[in-house]
């Protein structure tokens with residue numbers, strides 16, 4: 001009985017030390033999986049990932065780095081209208097936000113229209129590890145603003 005009890009205590013101590021060794025910001029810590037691997041809310045990055053809202057579609061043509069990572073990212077989006085036609089001349093803005101922490105990024109992304117409905121976005125700065133919602137707002141001339149969001153989790 002005694003040796004078994006001793007073993008249990010040793011195993012527990014080992015598990016606890018493993019738990020607290022990394023990433024104090026993670027809410028559910030520990031284990032072999034990273035916090036992001038466990039997060040079921042995230043989008044899985046693939047080049048060309050596309051989302052629709054109210055007859056508008058926004059395609060993430062590519063991200064640099066790919067998949068998105070902590071710190072500075074650049075992304076190219078293509079905006080398509082309800083008929084699948086590239087939409088130029090829209091006012092596009094991009095806002096990163098951490099829903100779990102209730103804060104955005106201290107760096108403002110810079111959007112540059114590139115034609116054929118594509119908009120290059122620099123300075124998408126994801127300061128912390130965790131889930132980030134990247135909201136793309138599209139204001140068409142004379143139309144109502146539409147928001148389409150991507151969610152990426154970055155480990156740190």
Ligand SMILES: [Cu+2]
Pocket residue numbers: 098101103128130
């Ligand atoms: Cu945060």
